[in-house]
Amino acid sequence: MTQTPILSGRGLVKRFGKVTALDRCDFDLMPGEILAVIGDNGAGKSVMIKTLSGALQPDGGQVYLDGREASFQSPTDAREAGIETVYQTLAMSPALSIADNMFMGREIRQAGFMGRWFRKLDKPAMEAFARDKLSELGLLTIQNINQAVETLSGGQRQGVAVARAAAFGSKVIILDEPTAALGVKESRKVLELILDVRSRGIPIILISHNMPHVFEVADRIHVHRLGRRLCVVNPRDYTMSDAVAFMTGAKDPPIEAVPA
Amino acid sequence: MPTDRNAENYESVLTGASGDVASFDEEDKGLFGRLQEMLHATPSLVPLIVLVAAIVIFGIALGSKFFSPFALTLILQQVQIVGVLAAAQSLIILTAGIDLSVGALAVLSSVIMGQFTFRYGIPPTISVMLGLTIGTAIGAINGWLVSRVKLPPFIVTLGMWQILLAANYLYSRNETLRAQDIAQEAPFLQLLGIKFQLGGATFTMGVLLMVALVATLAYALRSTAWGRHVYAVGDDPEAAKLAGVNVHGTLMSVYMLVGFICALTGWVMIGRFGSVSPAVSTGMMGNIQSITAVVIGGISLFGGRGSIVGAFFGALIVGVFELGLRMAGANPQWTWLLIGALIIGAVSLDQWIRKVSQ
Numbered sequence: 001m002t003q004t005p006i007l008s009g010r011g012l013v014k015r016f017g018k019v020t021a022l023d024r025c026d027f028d029l030m031p032g033e034i035l036a037v038i039g040d041n042g043a044g045k046s047v048m049i050k051t052l053s054g055a056l057q058p059d060g061g062q063v064y065l066d067g068r069e070a071s072f073q074s075p076t077d078a079r080e081a082g083i084e085t086v087y088q089t090l091a092m093s094p095a096l097s098i099a100d101n102m103f104m105g106r107e108i109r110q111a112g113f114m115g116r117w118f119r120k121l122d123k124p125a126m127e128a129f130a131r132d133k134l135s136e137l138g139l140l141t142i143q144n145i146n147q148a149v150e151t152l153s154g155g156q157r158q159g160v161a162v163a164r165a166a167a168f169g170s171k172v173i174i175l176d177e178p179t180a181a182l183g184v185k186e187s188r189k190v191l192e193l194i195l196d197v198r199s200r201g202i203p204i205i206l207i208s209h210n211m212p213h214v215f216e217v218a219d220r221i222h223v224h225r226l227g228r229r230l231c232v233v234n235p236r237d238y239t240m241s242d243a244v245a246f247m248t249g250a251k252d253p254p255i256e257a258v259p260a
Numbered sequence: 261m262p263t264d265r266n267a268e269n270y271e272s273v274l275t276g277a278s279g280d281v282a283s284f285d286e287e288d289k290g291l292f293g294r295l296q297e298m299l300h301a302t303p304s305l306v307p308l309i310v311l312v313a314a315i316v317i318f319g320i321a322l323g324s325k326f327f328s329p330f331a332l333t334l335i336l337q338q339v340q341i342v343g344v345l346a347a348a349q350s351l352i353i354l355t356a357g358i359d360l361s362v363g364a365l366a367v368l369s370s371v372i373m374g375q376f377t378f379r380y381g382i383p384p385t386i387s388v389m390l391g392l393t394i395g396t397a398i399g400a401i402n403g404w405l406v407s408r409v410k411l412p413p414f415i416v417t418l419g420m421w422q423i424l425l426a427a428n429y430l431y432s433r434n435e436t437l438r439a440q441d442i443a444q445e446a447p448f449l450q451l452l453g454i455k456f457q458l459g460g461a462t463f464t465m466g467v468l469l470m471v472a473l474v475a476t477l478a479y480a481l482r483s484t485a486w487g488r489h490v491y492a493v494g495d496d497p498e499a500a501k502l503a504g505v506n507v508h509g510t511l512m513s514v515y516m517l518v519g520f521i522c523a524l525t526g527w528v529m530i531g532r533f534g535s536v537s538p539a540v541s542t543g544m545m546g547n548i549q550s551i552t553a554v555v556i557g558g559i560s561l562f563g564g565r566g567s568i569v570g571a572f573f574g575a576l577i578v579g580v581f582e583l584g585l586r587m588a589g590a591n592p593q594w595t596w597l598l599i600g601a602l603i604i605g606a607v608s609l610d611q612w613i614r615k616v617s618q
Binding site: 106 | 479484485488489491495496500501504505506564565
């Protein structure tokens with residue numbers, strides 16, 4: 001490959017006490033692609049994602065954004081660099097409204113005197129924006145944009161989290177199990193949204209256990225096993241059972257797919 | 261695989277799916293159900309209803325003796341110390357913490373303001389500013405221990421309470437500054453005790469300060485990003501951090517602001533009592549009194565829910581009970597018995613309201 005990866009990791013190590021979650025792990029995301037990350041439970045997918053999104057700091061190794069060394073001390077750092085993440089836990093405050101949650105940490109202030117001197121938030125603007133993004137996602141079953149997130153169903157909550165990332169991500173969007181709690185219709189919308197985001201030129205990292213979804217949208221599949229990258233395969237060359245066999249260790253990965 | 265061929269077909273009917281915003285027939289939930297939803301949307305309604313009911317009941321029972329501008333504003337004067345402390349306590353409890361040191365910090369601040377003026381001859385305006393600064397700094401220490409060292413707020417402030425109370429006696433040498441001396445030599449210290457009449461009502465600067473403080477904090481919590489962050493941190497700090505909130509910064513700002521407000525309470529106390537004494541009961545009881553007001557006001561001790569206006573109503577409810585029962589000639593123990601029942605009642609009601617979302 002001649003292109004430089006937009007986001008990559010080299011030799012990432014992360015330990016929690018005696019547990020090694022990342023074992024000299026490499027990672028590459030190419031511009032404009034959808035990269036699926038699959039792996040067994042406990043393989044370290046989420047930990048790898050968290051080191052890329054600034055939620056965890058690796059004990060060793062280096063993250064590169066656009067070919068330059070990047071060191072994200074917090075999720076805010078990564079967000080400012082244009083990396084948006086939807087975490088498995090969704091990272092939402094249940095007692096606050098949908099609009100509050102979408103704009104958490106990047107609220108819009110009113111123009112003019114009230115905003116400048118009294119730091120008053122522009123709630124109508126934030127609500128209108130939130131409503132727009134939710135309808136784009138087809139989350140029309142949400143009746144009231146001011147309802148607390150805790151009154152939403154699990155799928156609706158996930159939809160709000162995905163809408164938040166899609167609305168603000170400018171360089172990379174990371175989705176950790178975005179369709180796990182969604183219904184058929186919402187899953188379809190999320191997959192369409194993923195393709196739509198790619199068509200805007202923004203690459204996506206998709207972590208999922210749902211093989212049909214992975215094989216439908218992914219350009220490449222990163223197979224994670226025992227804390228490191230086992231291989232990267234093209235979904236057109238392999239079947240779902242091959243992929244499952246690689247990630248569970250039932251089958252050895254193809255030589256040509258194992259990076260040096 | 262044969263299943264691959266069919267994988268997409270079941271979704272093809274989605275093109276015909278409904279695109280309307282969901283709407284449902286408003287099912288009649290009965291008076292109780294609607295009340296429950298209303299209270300869920302506006303939690304401070306509960307203490308407001310209790311407050312109004314208490315005023316009405318005492319008004320009917322005691323007549324114009326109680327239901328007069330004089331008596332009602334007297335309540336405001338009597339709750340000003342607890343009211344301001346409750347505003348501070350609300351902020352901490354919204355972040356899922358608790359502050360046992362609020363009362364002791366208020367007393368220590370009042371002693372600092374008084375002793376700096378009388379022992380070192382510092383101009384009273386400067387002494388007050390130094391008192392407010394030291395209060396803020398002590399709040400910062402609490403905040404740092406909670407946010408950076410990750411100690412439980414209960415432990416940090418339990419220790420700080422003892423430290424501040426002891427420091428308060430050591431530093432003041434257990435000496436009281438008399439009201440007449442302060443009035444003569446440093447009237448600025450008693451600024452918040454200045455009274456003015458409006459009809460039959462009597463207000464003090466301290467009462468105005470309390471109302472202005474509650475209004476300002478209510479605005480900041482509802483309509484600024486900082487306020488939303490305070491709620492988010494109290495609700496789920498991990499989620500708030502991942503969503504991009506500066507959790508440490510928010511906690512530090514809250515604890516420092518609370519230190520400042522406690523020191524302000526010290527200044528209110530000089531206005532209310534006229535004198536400066538290290539032995540006022542606020543040092544021992546201020547924490548429990550403020551927590552009582554906050555709980556009756558419907559703020560969840562688990563953080564992230566409730567409104568500061570509710571805590572203000574909570575403080576007023578306690579004041580109404582105290583004055584009303586005293587006027588009715590009841591044994592003062594009845595006040596505490598009823599307040600105790602009210603605390604348990606308020607928390608039970610809170611649990612019931614929450615069921616609306618389940």
